Amino acid sequence: MLRPSRSSFALFSSLGLLLVAALPTTGCSSSNDDGTGAPASCNGLDATVKAQATLRAYAEAVTSLRTRALEVEGKFLAVCNAINADLKLDTSKTTAAEACGVLKKRIDAAAQAGVMVRASIDFTCRADFSVQADCEASCQVDAGCDVKAQCTGGEVVVECNGKCSGSCDVTAPSVECSGTCQGSCSADIQARCMGECEGTCTAPSFEGTCEAGCTAGFEGTCDGTCEGMCNGMNTSGACAGTCEGKCTGKATGSCNAQCMGKFTGGECQGTCMGSCVTSGMAKCEGTCNGTCSYEPGAAKCQGTCHGECDAQVSPPTCTGELNCSGSAECHSSCQAKASAEVDCPPPRATVTATGDAELLAALRAHIQDWGEAVNLTLALKGPIGEVAGKTVGAFQAVGDIGLSGAACMASSLSAAAEAQVSISVSVQASASVSAG
Numbered sequence: 463m464l465r466p467s468r469s470s471f472a473l474f475s476s477l478g479l480l481l482v483a484a485l486p487t488t489g490c491s492s493s494n495d496d497g498t499g500a501p502a503s504c505n506g507l508d509a510t511v512k513a514q515a516t517l518r519a520y521a522e523a524v525t526s527l528r529t530r531a532l533e534v535e536g537k538f539l540a541v542c543n544a545i546n547a548d549l550k551l552d553t554s555k556t557t558a559a560e561a562c563g564v565l566k567k568r569i570d571a572a573a574q575a576g577v578m579v580r581a582s583i584d585f586t587c588r589a590d591f592s593v594q595a596d597c598e599a600s601c602q603v604d605a606g607c608d609v610k611a612q613c614t615g616g617e618v619v620v621e622c623n624g625k626c627s628g629s630c631d632v633t634a635p636s637v638e639c640s641g642t643c644q645g646s647c648s649a650d651i652q653a654r655c656m657g658e659c660e661g662t663c664t665a666p667s668f669e670g671t672c673e674a675g676c677t678a679g680f681e682g683t684c685d686g687t688c689e690g691m692c693n694g695m696n697t698s699g700a701c702a703g704t705c706e707g708k709c710t711g712k713a714t715g716s717c718n719a720q721c722m723g724k725f726t727g728g729e730c731q732g733t734c735m736g737s738c739v740t741s742g743m744a745k746c747e748g749t750c751n752g753t754c755s756y757e758p759g760a761a762k763c764q765g766t767c768h769g770e771c772d773a774q775v776s777p778p779t780c781t782g783e784l785n786c787s788g789s790a791e792c793h794s795s796c797q798a799k800a801s802a803e804v805d806c807p808p809p810r811a812t813v814t815a816t817g818d819a820e821l822l823a824a825l826r827a828h829i830q831d832w833g834e835a836v837n838l839t840l841a842l843k844g845p846i847g848e849v850a851g852k853t854v855g856a857f858q859a860v861g862d863i864g865l866s867g868a869a870c871m872a873s874s875l876s877a878a879a880e881a882q883v884s885i886s887v888s889v890q891a892s893a894s895v896s897a898g
Contacts, residue, residue, distance in 0.1 A: 500525055501873035506866030512601070512792075513861030519601040520795040520857070521874040524849050526802030528881035530842055535884050537835040538562060538891040541828050548824035562891045572818045576704070581813035581825070583833040584741050586645040586752035587806040587841040588633050589797070591766055592621040595776035597796035598789075607786035609778045616782020619766050620774045628769025633753040635807045644743050645752015646810035652735045657744070658812075661736010663725040670728020671714040672721035681706050682715010683819050693817070704817035715816060727812055741810050752807050791860050794848075801845035809833045839888040846885050850878040 500521035542561040555561040690707015784793040811833030815822035
């Protein structure tokens with residue numbers, strides 16, 4: 463199961479956005495798919511035998527996780543090469559480790575010159591509970607198992623298309639929400655904004671980006687004319703580093719005057735006239751980019767119901783540990799399979815690089831793609847570690863896995879090892895991420 467420890471993650475670094483080890487990218491898989499989502503060596507498993515059906519669920523989960531790990535590794539390769547292209551760096555590298563290593567050198571050089579990079583990424587991923595429920599049905603969770611009574615360390619949920627007695631979660635890239643949003647909520651307002659204001663802010667000072675510049679007490683990146691100091695030197699012109707004084711163009715940083723144009727990328731301490739974007743977990747009366755949780759009776763539930771549903775479309779599923787005898791291993795494998803089918807709506811992602819306009823522009827152009835790769839990495843790392851730690855004894859304890867089971871387990875562990883190597887590349891590529 464997906465258990466992120468935070469609803470959002472921040473990146474803070476004077477050493478740069480990336481710390482990448484030269485790990486190899488995995489090549490072709492050593493375990494061929496049998497066409498049903500499991501290694502070919504699992505063909506001989508008997509789905510009517512509980513232990514073998516449970517092993518097949520594990521094999522399918524491992525194969526799916528390996529596929530997603532390779533997918534996110536490819537995302538890092540693409541986004542690092544795209545940023546490198548904007549910075550006129552080497553774009554010939556064919557592995558994520560090498561491509562992101564090129565970018566790391568550029569950021570290290572900027573850091574030595576005093577550049578500060580700050581980025582934040584909201585975590586919006588959720589495992590697909592309907593996948594888990596269907597999987598558990600296929601690997602024969604005990605018919606006599608009372609899921610509600612035997613579920614610990616979590617709760618019982620059900621995919622619903624009707625009235626829900628508890629809260630209802632709807633996950634989508636963009637959904638109208640009148641509840642609590644996990645992700646980012648955008649709402650058109652003319653009031654005090656407790657999140658990020660995108661519009662006009664009446665506050666007497668700001669920290670963020672003002673399209674019209676800053677008239678006094680500015681420090682940050684100026685895309686126009688800097689009047690004052692540029693990297694410690696007197697100037698009245700373009701500034702490729704840190705501007706201190708006034709900025710007559712687009713200004714990103716802190717300012718001791720009101721923003722007279724469009725304001726973005728910061729919290730408005732006055733009245734926000736435009737759109738207010740709250741991130742993390744917040745009350746929402748607008749558009750939710752992530753998961754919107756409705757309270758009971760608020761609306762018909764067409765999502766995950768945390769309670770009783772009068773029109774359920776999947777069996778009840780435990781989000782924690784299921785303690786029924788003989789069902790725990792099936793439950794664990796199916797949680798891993800659901801994690802492989804994780805849904806990650808585009809996260810809210812922002813970045814600043816004070817003192818390096820070129821680097822800031824390149825990072826901003828691709829921060830959304832970077833955020834999606836980071837989100838998938840965070841979602842997959844735990845489940846991949848769990849399946850890689852399984853042993854054949856866990857399935858033999860359920861029952862007879864047969865000779866086919868031994869071969870299937872060997873192929874599955876090989877696939878799990880490939881997934882671990884692949885996800886480790888992505889973890890290293892996002893090693894500067896810190897919990898906010």
